[in-house]
Amino acid sequence: MSNISNLYSDKVMEHFKNPHNMGELDNPSGVGRVGNPVCGDLMELQIKVENNIITDAKFQTFGCTAAIATSSILTDLVIGKTIEEALKVTNNAVVEALNGLPPVKRHCSVLAEEALQKAIADFQNKK
């Protein structure tokens, strides 16, 4: 039988099977909720910011394999970064970190970038 990696990279499957940083934070500094269940994707990213550094991040996602994997890797990518560094994390960086996504699933990485931007904007508005 065909291996699943014909569809998704091993990295995607790893994050899908055991997502990192899944859940909610107590008192998040910023929250970004993007997408819409009607479209089949809904992503929520929560970040904790201390001294301009993202010290923790958690996600919750309603969506496909790619949507769950992109949210999971996004949290890995932003934890430890300054706000300025985090703002430079693009959807392409997310795709690269996952060793690629099928073309029809690339919008999931765009959603991840949008969630991050929105969470940071929320943090900055609250300041």
Added chain:
Amino acid sequence: MKVYLDYAATGPIKAEVLTEMMPYLTTDYGNPSSMHEWGRAARIAVDESRIKIAKFLNADPAEIIFTSGGTESDNLAIKGMVNSVILNEVKNLDPSAKPQDDKFHVITSQIEHHAILNSCKTLEKSGVEVTYLKPNTDGIIEVDAVKAAIKENTVLVSIMYVNNEIGSVNPIRAIGKMIEKENDARELKILFHTDAVQAAEYQNMDVDYLHVDLLTISGHKIGAPKGVGVLFVKKGVNIMPMMHGGEQEFGRRAGTENVASIVAIGKAVEELRNEKLEIRNEIKNIRDYFIGRILKEIPETELNGGKEFRSPNNVNVYFKYVEGESILMNLDLVGIAASSGSACTSLSLQPSHVIMAVYSDAERAHGSIRFTLGQNSTKEEIDYTIENLKEIIAKLRKISPLSPKEYK
């Protein structure tokens, strides 16, 4: 454990069927149009299969056309029939029965297979008027809805027998009888087609009983290979061919016959004739056990489609707060094959048109999974599936921002 629960998509070739078709791939490879011994053997094989199909449908062998599958049969029925009316029959009509501007009307439903829907959309582009009927809350197209949609310029009604996604069984016989009655008082007659691709294994397929003029069957849904199908065309009904070439299939479908597969589909229906009732009851029991356990053991789940007029092999469930593709992927990881109405599993990224037509709820379409049973399905397979499903749904609900606190 490997569990295949996607028989509505396709299934294996039955052993008896494979045995029967093998010689026509190896030793008896003649072209049925040739007059020598090899050719004659192939011709006899095709004719015998045609007789078997005719018996299965209670039709005449001359009413059976072999095609490349369900999609071609549906295309030929819709486009071939309507184009034939437009081009050939108009001139024979009493001028008073001729619709204004020669605009003809077709009635179908919103839950048809894309082979029907997209054929109808193509006809619309060439000026044909099409009504797409909405199903009731159980996903059934009601006789009264069809009747109410009939107009002076209606020439064709095409309603599927069993829906491929939610398994709803439409009242084909009642619709057929209603149309027949309407036709008594009409100059411009209405023909009735049914896509019976998902029905052949479990439903009554007698075309007389059903009162249909055209009917589609596909080989690979009933134990024959992919790439072969049948269109029943009642005597006297004209269709315009889509394939032009030789005189094969009574001049209605040109091209050298797919002899081995034609032999296979004949054998497959012969097998069905003998076993239908028994497998029907057995599969229905497994289906009800499966539905019962899901709805009872996994909270906030709903059955898509009704219970009463439902194909014995179809289970389609809405799992709230989670998305279908990630359910399918998790099932796949534990060796279970199913399918989903979620946009994320389709190349078009559109949610299931069937669930949208019945429930007008995109979230429901994204969170629905179809399991379809086959003759080899067992209760043990269902138990294994249920145990895994419980874990998968709980896990995904934990990840989903839509789920209430109790799932976290």
